[in-house]
Amino acid sequence: MKTPLWNAESLLVSAESFLFIDQKSVRTLFPAKRILKLYSPYTGKRYEEGKDFCFLPGSDRIFLTENSSITPFPESRLHPDPEKSVFFPEKGANAIVGGVDGKPVFFDERDLFAKMRLEADYEALPGTVFPVPPLRKEGHLPRFASLLREKRDLRIFLIGDSISFGSNATGKIDVPPYQPSYGELFAQELEKRTGAKVAFQNFAIGGTGCKDAFSLEEKWLFPPCDLLMVAYGMNDFARMDEKEYGQTLRRIGEKKHALDRDCEILFLSSMSGNPLWGRTPPEKAESFAKEAAVLASEEKHCGYADIYSFWQEILKKKSFYDLTGNGVNHPNDYGYRVYLTVLLALFRDIFPSE
Numbered sequence: 001m002k003t004p005l006w007n008a009e010s011l012l013v014s015a016e017s018f019l020f021i022d023q024k025s026v027r028t029l030f031p032a033k034r035i036l037k038l039y040s041p042y043t044g045k046r047y048e049e050g051k052d053f054c055f056l057p058g059s060d061r062i063f064l065t066e067n068s069s070i071t072p073f074p075e076s077r078l079h080p081d082p083e084k085s086v087f088f089p090e091k092g093a094n095a096i097v098g099g100v101d102g103k104p105v106f107f108d109e110r111d112l113f114a115k116m117r118l119e120a121d122y123e124a125l126p127g128t129v130f131p132v133p134p135l136r137k138e139g140h141l142p143r144f145a146s147l148l149r150e151k152r153d154l155r156i157f158l159i160g161d162s163i164s165f166g167s168n169a170t171g172k173i174d175v176p177p178y179q180p181s182y183g184e185l186f187a188q189e190l191e192k193r194t195g196a197k198v199a200f201q202n203f204a205i206g207g208t209g210c211k212d213a214f215s216l217e218e219k220w221l222f223p224p225c226d227l228l229m230v231a232y233g234m235n236d237f238a239r240m241d242e243k244e245y246g247q248t249l250r251r252i253g254e255k256k257h258a259l260d261r262d263c264e265i266l267f268l269s270s271m272s273g274n275p276l277w278g279r280t281p282p283e284k285a286e287s288f289a290k291e292a293a294v295l296a297s298e299e300k301h302c303g304y305a306d307i308y309s310f311w312q313e314i315l316k317k318k319s320f321y322d323l324t325g326n327g328v329n330h331p332n333d334y335g336y337r338v339y340l341t342v343l344l345a346l347f348r349d350i351f352p353s354e
Contacts, residue, residue: 015119017334019321020072025063030124037121041177079103098278111175133345140303151194158183160231162206168325182339209236210248233270237284246291267292269308273329
């Protein structure tokens with residue numbers, strides 16, 4: 001399973017995600033010297049350059065050929081006809097209400113996006129500058145970092161919403177290529193890099209916001225752990241302002257630290273949702289991320305994973321539909337690897353060669 005998004009030394013970009021829509025082309029993150037492979041991670045089918053797609057070396061576009069066996073997603077389906085739609089939360093929903101233009105937004109909670117998306121491995125042009133997520137700030141997570149250096153066994157808890165639960169990760173919905181979500185991937189990578197045992201427990205629940213954490217206290221508050229990952233926001237965008245969000249996160253951290261003095265808290269900002277959906281306004285994602293960053297900077301036992309900023313860096317070149325697993329507010333497998341990349345980058349001083 002490919003977890004790094006790219007290797008800055010070899011210039012190899014791995015399993016970058018694409019969804020061809022009616023425009024017949026997709027954009028790569030970086031200008032490419034050559035496309036090594038374009039394929040479906042769902043079926044395993046590999047597509048042929050010249051027959052199914054074409055590419056001009058040095059460009060950042062992949063085009064479908066006239067007789068390509070790749071079927072693009074019809075752009076008209078992104079705004080389903082209300083008269084023919086099944087709306088979430090009904091079973092078999094293909095739409096959700098609340099589009100910013102008043103129209104429904106296409107939605108799928110199962111594997112349609114997993115079936116439709118493609119991945120490419122390619123070699124970026126020499127001189128390519130790859131974006132680098134931030135290292136953790138000085139003084140953040142000192143005990144957890146020390147445990148990693150000493151290759152000690154770890155206990156990690158995660159609380160959050162459906163993104164942290166892993167909704168639409170192929171491993172969660174049991175379809176190929178069966179990739180876990182970011183929490184499980186993070187624990188696996190820490191085990192691989194340290195050789196120590198990582199006991200990871202995921203208490204995230206779909207549909208919840210930060211205030212719901214207090215109804216789950218028996219799971220995360222009282223048992224001791226080395227790191228509590230707190231990843232709310234997506235469902236809170238439409239429920240509260242950033243100040244209330246920050247105050248609630250502070251209460252979560254303070255309550256845990258008061259009972260478990262050795263535990264450190266890692267706050268994760270959220271990816272942004274579909275800008276076409278009214279319940280995920282881009283400005284709320286940004287303001288919530290800033291609030292979480294300020295909170296982490298004020299607490300010595302805390303840390304901050306800036307998912308939001310790195311997600312926006314990817315969106316400078318990629319469509320939201322390249323990254324989504326349900327069309328509105330969940331990542332696909334590639335999106336979960338974006339989360340993982342930010343988490344691992346926090347500890348580059350410990351794993352510099354990874």
